[in-house]
Amino acid sequence: QKEVEQNSGPLSVPEGAIASLNCTYSDRGSQSFFWYRQYSGKSPELIMSIYSNGDKEDGRFTAQLNKASQYVSLLIRDSQPSDSATYLCAVGPWGKLQFGAGTQVVVTP
Amino acid sequence: EAQVTQNPRYLITVTGKKLTVTCSQNMNHEYMSWYRQDPGLGLRQIYYSMNVEVTDKGDVPEGYKVSRKEKRNFPLILESPSPNQTSLYFCASSLSRSGGQTDTQYFGPGTRLTVL
Numbered sequence: 001q002k003e004v005e006q007n008s009g010p011l012s013v014p015e016g017a018i019a020s021l022n023c024t025y026s027d028r029g030s031q032s033f034f035w036y037r038q039y040s041g042k043s044p045e046l047i048m049s050i051y052s053n054g055d056k057e058d059g060r061f062t063a064q065l066n067k068a069s070q071y072v073s074l075l076i077r078d079s080q081p082s083d084s085a086t087y088l089c090a091v092g093p094w095g096k097l098q099f100g101a102g103t104q105v106v107v108t109p
Numbered sequence: 110e111a112q113v114t115q116n117p118r119y120l121i122t123v124t125g126k127k128l129t130v131t132c133s134q135n136m137n138h139e140y141m142s143w144y145r146q147d148p149g150l151g152l153r154q155i156y157y158s159m160n161v162e163v164t165d166k167g168d169v170p171e172g173y174k175v176s177r178k179e180k181r182n183f184p185l186i187l188e189s190p191s192p193n194q195t196s197l198y199f200c201a202s203s204l205s206r207s208g209g210q211t212d213t214q215y216f217g218p219g220t221r222l223t224v225l
Contacts, residue, residue, distance in 0.1 A: 008149070043199055043216035044152070088151065095140065095159060096167065097214070101151035 003027060004091050006100035013107050019076040021103050023089030032092030033065055035074045037085045038102065044088055048074060079107045111136045113217035115200050121223045122190055130185045130220050132200030140203045141183040143175065145196040152199065158183055190224040197221050
């Protein structure tokens with residue numbers, strides 16, 4: 001059983017709509033949670049980090065963490081074609097992040 | 110410019126021929142790590158290093174070696190590559206642990222390795 005689970009997608013989102021991505025994890029002791037964006041053939045780049053329960057907003061991105069239910073989510077508001085990518089969820093402890101396989105997002109005009 | 114560099118970016122080799130993929134960072138980061146990425150499996154950690162001369166196994170260390178003799182460099186060594194090591198490899202670095210939180214990992218551009 002994978003320790004970090006994501007729907008592989010593709011998640012098709014109309015331009016301007018909200019994309020909602022989910023991630024569940026198995027290690028209750030995890031302390032650090034990240035969302036990375038990866039364009040095809042490129043390296044992952046960090047877009048959000050969250051460490052406490054609740055919401056964290058950064059521009060058009062909102063990360064939500066619920067440790068009791070062991071899930072973390074990412075909302076992308078006003079989706080743009082440039083948001084078309086694979087989004088990777090990563091879960092700590094420090095030094096040994098576990099990554100999900102990623103959710104592919106396709107923003108359609 | 111702050112960056113993580115990897116060389117080579119692309120490599121095709123044959124089974125059993127030893128190879129080294131270099132990784133270097135210019136940000137004075139303490140922590141460095143190697144991942145492989147395979148379709149459907151995501152990024153899996155091979156080895157990581159918390160500082161010079163301190164390395165530890167990740168989730169998939171078999172068939173790989175690493176060394177950390179200098180802070181900026183963290184080479185990945187495949188002593189006897191096999192076809193199942195065909196993959197996309199990423200090196201990453203981050204500053205250190207701070208307040209119990211993980212610092213941002215910066216990823217290199219990746220090395221696409223094919224073992225025939």
